[in-house]
């Protein structure tokens with residue numbers, strides 16, 4: 001008999017999540033039946049979507065939603081061998097049982113030198129968000145200028161580098177000087193700290209006087225309201241996330257976007273990465289190839305120990321991460 005540790009959302013978040021909103025519990029797992037597998041989480045992901053999705057999909061007492069890289073401890077399913085690693089979507093749990101239908105094996109040929117946690121970041125859901133958001137939603141073309149916010153994070157850092165790989169100029173912003181230095185290091189043409197500039201309007205104009213063809217928006221709110229006025233004619237905006245609004249208790253007002261949308265004939269499209277998962281294999285293959293070739297750099301903010309899941313989640317929402325926020329069990 002295996003006992004799993006799990007984190008539940010004890011109380012719905014009000015405003016910014018607090019550690020007291022979470023509770024760690026234990027779950028006894030049943031013995032394996034034929035066709036089933038026992039898995040242990042090795043790395044868990046903490047992601048911004050957990051904040052709005054908790055409100056939409058969860059009730060108090062539910063295990064926190066989320067994905068992990070897990071190792072197969074025991075297999076009674078001939079399609080899976082013990083010792084193999086998979087990506088699963090089983091929530092904040094140390095151990096769990098699966099019948100294999102909801103597991104994705106790490107791609108064949110995963111290099112020994114690469115951390116398997118990248119399957120939750122640059123070569124996983126956030127990397128795929130950048131890939132499909134930029135190439136399919138923004139329809140980025142060589143020679144264009146791309147703007148991305150939350151640029152030093154899991155999605156943004158890949159957006160900027162894919163824009164460079166695709167032959168574009170890229171402008172990014174982040175919330176600290178060390179993040180801005182990181183953006184320069186990974187090839188951003190222009191980068192600024194949105195917390196210390198005096199005028200976003202002036203900063204965006206200076207970074208690209210001719211404006212922006214593509215805007216990959218991870219933040220929403222006031223930033224997006226100002227950035228939309230800097231789009232070029234026929235510019236495209238991928239509405240990926242709205243992290244500046246996730247912890248609001250009172251909805252933000254405005255903006256009124258009709259004038260720039262009409263006069264510059266802009267396109268603005270929201271998207272959810274999983275809608276592109278019929279092409280998941282293609283995206284993972286391309287991202288892994290660029291990582292192996294050294295064209296796509298990665299950084300991970302690793303928090304040790306399952307017990308620290310809430311702290312890692314809250315820290316990521318506060319901006320403590322450079323690159324992908326990961327918990328190592």
Ligand SMILES: NC(=O)C1=CN([C@@H]2O[C@H](COP(=O)(O)OP(=O)(O)OC[C@H]3O[C@@H](n4cnc5c(N)ncnc54)[C@H](OP(=O)(O)O)[C@@H]3O)[C@@H](O)[C@H]2O)C=CC1
Nearest residue numbers: 048153154155174175218240241242243244271272273319
């Ligand atoms: N549509 C989709 O399918 C998907 C959407 N997303 C969205 O993409 C965005 C980025 O996700 P991800 O890369 O995983 O997360 P990140 O790794 O970028 O971490 C979140 C970052 O957001 C920034 N942030 C927090 N609060 C604010 C704020 N009020 N204003 C501006 N920036 C803020 C912080 O960086 P800083 O220090 O720079 O402030 C923080 O590090 C999120 O909005 C997320 O919901 C992600 C995956 C899929």
Ligand SMILES: O=C(O)CCC[C@H](O)\C=C/C=C/C=C/C(=O)C/C=C\CCCCCO
Nearest residue numbers: 049052053055056067125240241242272274
């Ligand atoms: O890795 C996986 O397979 C899980 C991924 C799940 C998820 O779909 C990935 C990203 C989602 C990002 C969502 C971003 C948002 O900004 C969500 C916006 C609105 C949600 C509605 C909330 C309503 C609350 O009142």
